[in-house]
Amino acid sequence: MTDFSPRLFATDAEVVRLGEGLLACRLAKEDWTHEAHLAACLYLLAERPDLDVDAEIAGLISRFNESVGGVNDDAGGYHDTITRIYVAGVRLFLRCNPPGGLAERVNALLVSPTGHRDWPLGFYSRERLFSVPARLGFVHPDRAPFPEAC
Structure with missing residues (x-):
């Protein structure tokens, strides 16, 4: 893992703003950082039981990307495997x-190993993780199985 100093959050309201901002496409593009992705994910999983995160996350992020002028294609935008491994x-x-x-x-998540930007590389080779098939759909790890228990 590489050294990583995440931007931490001072208030619960900041986390809510990111989660609800993702849902409503009301975030500035520059607000959609690695930390924001994880904060929004934790918020959705912990605070929005009305959402089926697994079924809706691809559409939510893709729609947000498009709302700020992004494109979801083979080379950029939504990345299914990275998103799904972080949701898990x-x-x-x-x-x-x-x-x-x-x-x-x-904040505890962000400073944990799971919060690191390169955490998925513990399970995936760089080639597999950053491949077009991994961007467009979920591919299984090729380096190590994903942990399922604490």
Whole structure:
């Protein structure tokens, strides 16, 4: 893993703004950082039981990307495998860690191994993870199985 100093969140309201902003396509493009992706994911999983994150995440992120002028294609925009591995990782993180405030949980996630930008490379070779098939649909890990228990 590489060194990584994430931007942490001071308030729960910041996390809610990102999660709800994703849903409503009301975020500025520059707000959609790695930390924002993970904060929004944790928010959706922890606070929005009315959403089926697994079924809706691809559409939510793709729609947001398009709302800020992005394109979802073979070379850019939504990346299915990276998104789905992080959704699974955030879900496991929530299951394995004590409850707390949103900002507290997001910050703990961001400084955990799961929060690192290169965390998926523990399970995927760079070639497989950044391939067109991995961008367009979920591909299974080729380096190590994904953990399913704490």
